[in-house]
Amino acid sequence: MLRAVSGDDARGIVLQGSNIKFLAYADDILLAAPSAEDLTQRLNIISDSAEKAGLRFKPRKCVTLGIRNAPGARGTLPNIFFIQGHEVPFLRNDEAYKYLGVKVGYNPKQDYHCLVDLVCDQIDLIHNSLLAPWQMLQAIRGHMLPRIEFLSRNLALKKDVLRIDKKVQSRVKSILNLPQRADANIVRVAIRKGGAGVQSLSDTVDIDHITYAMKMLSSKDQLVREAAFQSLEEAVRKKAGVDPTDDNIFAYLSSSLPVPRSGGGVTGSVWSNVRAACLRLNKKFPVSWSRCSVTGMIKITIGHISSRSTTTITQSSRAYLFRQLKSAMSDYYLERISAKPDQGKTAAPVSLHPASSAFIADGSFTRFCDWRFIHRARLGVLTLNGTRRFGNQVRKCQRCGYVVESIPHVINHCTSHSATWNLRHNEIQDRIVRAIPSRSGTVNRRVPDHYSSFAPRHCRSAPRRFTLDY
Numbered sequence: 001m002l003r004a005v006s007g008d009d010a011r012g013i014v015l016q017g018s019n020i021k022f023l024a025y026a027d028d029i030l031l032a033a034p035s036a037e038d039l040t041q042r043l044n045i046i047s048d049s050a051e052k053a054g055l056r057f058k059p060r061k062c063v064t065l066g067i068r069n070a071p072g073a074r075g076t077l078p079n080i081f082f083i084q085g086h087e088v089p090f091l092r093n094d095e096a097y098k099y100l101g102v103k104v105g106y107n108p109k110q111d112y113h114c115l116v117d118l119v120c121d122q123i124d125l126i127h128n129s130l131l132a133p134w135q136m137l138q139a140i141r142g143h144m145l146p147r148i149e150f151l152s153r154n155l156a157l158k159k160d161v162l163r164i165d166k167k168v169q170s171r172v173k174s175i176l177n178l179p180q181r182a183d184a185n186i187v188r189v190a191i192r193k194g195g196a197g198v199q200s201l202s203d204t205v206d207i208d209h210i211t212y213a214m215k216m217l218s219s220k221d222q223l224v225r226e227a228a229f230q231s232l233e234e235a236v237r238k239k240a241g242v243d244p245t246d247d248n249i250f251a252y253l254s255s256s257l258p259v260p261r262s263g264g265g266v267t268g269s270v271w272s273n274v275r276a277a278c279l280r281l282n283k284k285f286p287v288s289w290s291r292c293s294v295t296g297m298i299k300i301t302i303g304h305i306s307s308r309s310t311t312t313i314t315q316s317s318r319a320y321l322f323r324q325l326k327s328a329m330s331d332y333y334l335e336r337i338s339a340k341p342d343q344g345k346t347a348a349p350v351s352l353h354p355a356s357s358a359f360i361a362d363g364s365f366t367r368f369c370d371w372r373f374i375h376r377a378r379l380g381v382l383t384l385n386g387t388r389r390f391g392n393q394v395r396k397c398q399r400c401g402y403v404v405e406s407i408p409h410v411i412n413h414c415t416s417h418s419a420t421w422n423l424r425h426n427e428i429q430d431r432i433v434r435a436i437p438s439r440s441g442t443v444n445r446r447v448p449d450h451y452s453s454f455a456p457r458h459c460r461s462a463p464r465r466f467t468l469d470y
Contacts, residue, residue: 001029001046001049001050001053001055002022002024002029004045004046004048004049005021005022005031005042005045005046005049006021006022009041011033011034011035011038012032012033012034012038013032013033013034015223015227016223016226016227016230018223020032021033021042022042028099029046031043031046036066036077036079036081039064039079039081040081043081043082043083043088046083047083047084047085050084051084056084057083057084057086059083059084059086059087059088059089060089062083062088062089063088063089063090063091063097064079064081064088064089064090064091065090065091065097065104065105065106066078066079066090067106075093075106076090076091076092076093076106077090078090078092091105091106092106093106093107094107094108094109095108096108096109100150101150101151102150102151112151112157112160113160115147115148115151116148116157116160116163116164119144119147119148119164120163120164120167122144123140123144123164123167123168123171124167124171126139126140126144126171127171127174127175132363132368133175133176133177133363133368133371134359134360134361134362134363134366134371135363136175137172137175137196137197137198137360138361140168140171140172140198141197141198144168145164145168145198145199145201145204148160148161148164148201149201149204149205149208152201152204152205153205153208153209153212158202161201161202161205162202164201165200165201165202168187168198168201169184169187172187172196172198173186173187175196176196176375177371177372177375177376178375178376178379178381179376179381181381182343182376182379182381183336183337183340183343183344183379185333185334185336185337186333186337186375186379188200188203188329188330188333189330189333189334189337189351190326190327190330191354191357191360191361192351192354192357193330193334193350193351193354193357194334194347194350194351194356194357194360194378195330195333195334195357195360196360197360197361199326199329199330203281203329204326205277206277206280206281207277207281207322207325207326207329208322209270209273209274209276209277210274210277210278210281210287210300210321210325211318211321211322211325212270212274213228213253213270213271213274214298214300214313214315214318214321215318216228216270217229217232217298218297218298218315218318231269231270231271232244232249232253232271233249235252235269235271235272236248236249236252236257236271239252239259239260239272240252240257240258240259240260241260242257246291250288250289250290250291250298252271252275253271253274253275253278253289254278254282254287254288254289254290255275255276255278255279255282256288259275281325281329284305284329284332285302285303285304285305285328285329285331285332286301286302286303286310287300287301287302287303287325288300288301292314295314297314297315297316298314298315299312299313299314299315300312300313300321301313302324302325302328303328304327304328304331305328305331305332305335306331306334306335306338306351307331311324311328334347334351337379342380342387342389343379343380343381345380346378346379346380347378350378377407377411380407382407382410384405384406384407384410385397385398385404385405386404386405386406386407386409387405387406387407397409397410397414399414399416399417400414400415400416402414
């Protein structure tokens, strides 16, 4: 069918000197024509080709949109078209066709409050369900947020996005069993660094804008690439009022080029969204666009706050752009937690190795009581006398009377928990013993042939080596 359409004599829409007759994505086809006569001819050709192949179209799933662009009489055209003998409905000025969840039309009313309300209600249902805590986080990360992300990326849903972010933040903190005063940034930190791994939807939308722009400007399709650069040059010329040189173009995208508040009287576009996204991200970590002087390829430089390093993503490595921007965003939130004197003491050590937080992803080797305890302990928000921030109340240990009832004291030094220390140690010791082959040595409570009466808890001897555990 597409070969038959591409070979007809009817005109298409001229874009960058190319005659565009159709666009195809998966099983969807869009036919484009400058007049009703050309579109009718194209519909007849594709109908004949479909019948020869034994295919039938469903007119109720098809729609036409004719646009009149005459001064003073702009709007839709009530043209009637037929496909395989059936009439195809046409869109009026206020009507829309929903494609991939987005309303498409001449001037459709984009009202998605019902969907946003549904997502918020389902997040509440997940929170109140009988799922394990780590399963709740998986459901929110993998099912709820992706539903609204596509719409947020293509539509202006700023208030709705903020409402969802607020809802997700409160529910995830409750799933982690954190009190109200706990730092909410722990929700945005990656799992491998000790956080819940639930990224802010507004941050994800900004990252999507930058990733999408990079894909268009570095597309392998020459037509897409040239059309993207032409529209970007036009945006820089009209909004910033300067010549669209390489320096000005990339400074505009990086939000470092001054732009009048009026924006040159031009409405928003893809490129203004990219510029706004870079402006917001630059308040958290450095993001800049440029062109490599050697290869001539477009590149994006990303600064990582925690490691004080930068990552450069070029056209050839653009597949890693989204991942690197998410990693830099996670580092930013981790740095904000680490900067707090009361709740950031363990943030940096926990983030050094992903094994420290592997249990968050799937709850491996984790009891519910451990889950309720560990997140509070890591942020230092357990209800202990020594962690109170205000007032002059007694800070002594409630069990042994030590001067300060802190988390390290309760876990490692309070004598009332000495039996628990021993059980914890023996459990770790038994796992080590089971992992060591029995033929490699023997397990003793004392060091053989040693004059000291001090006995280690675990001693494994072999012909020329000892493993001691005091």
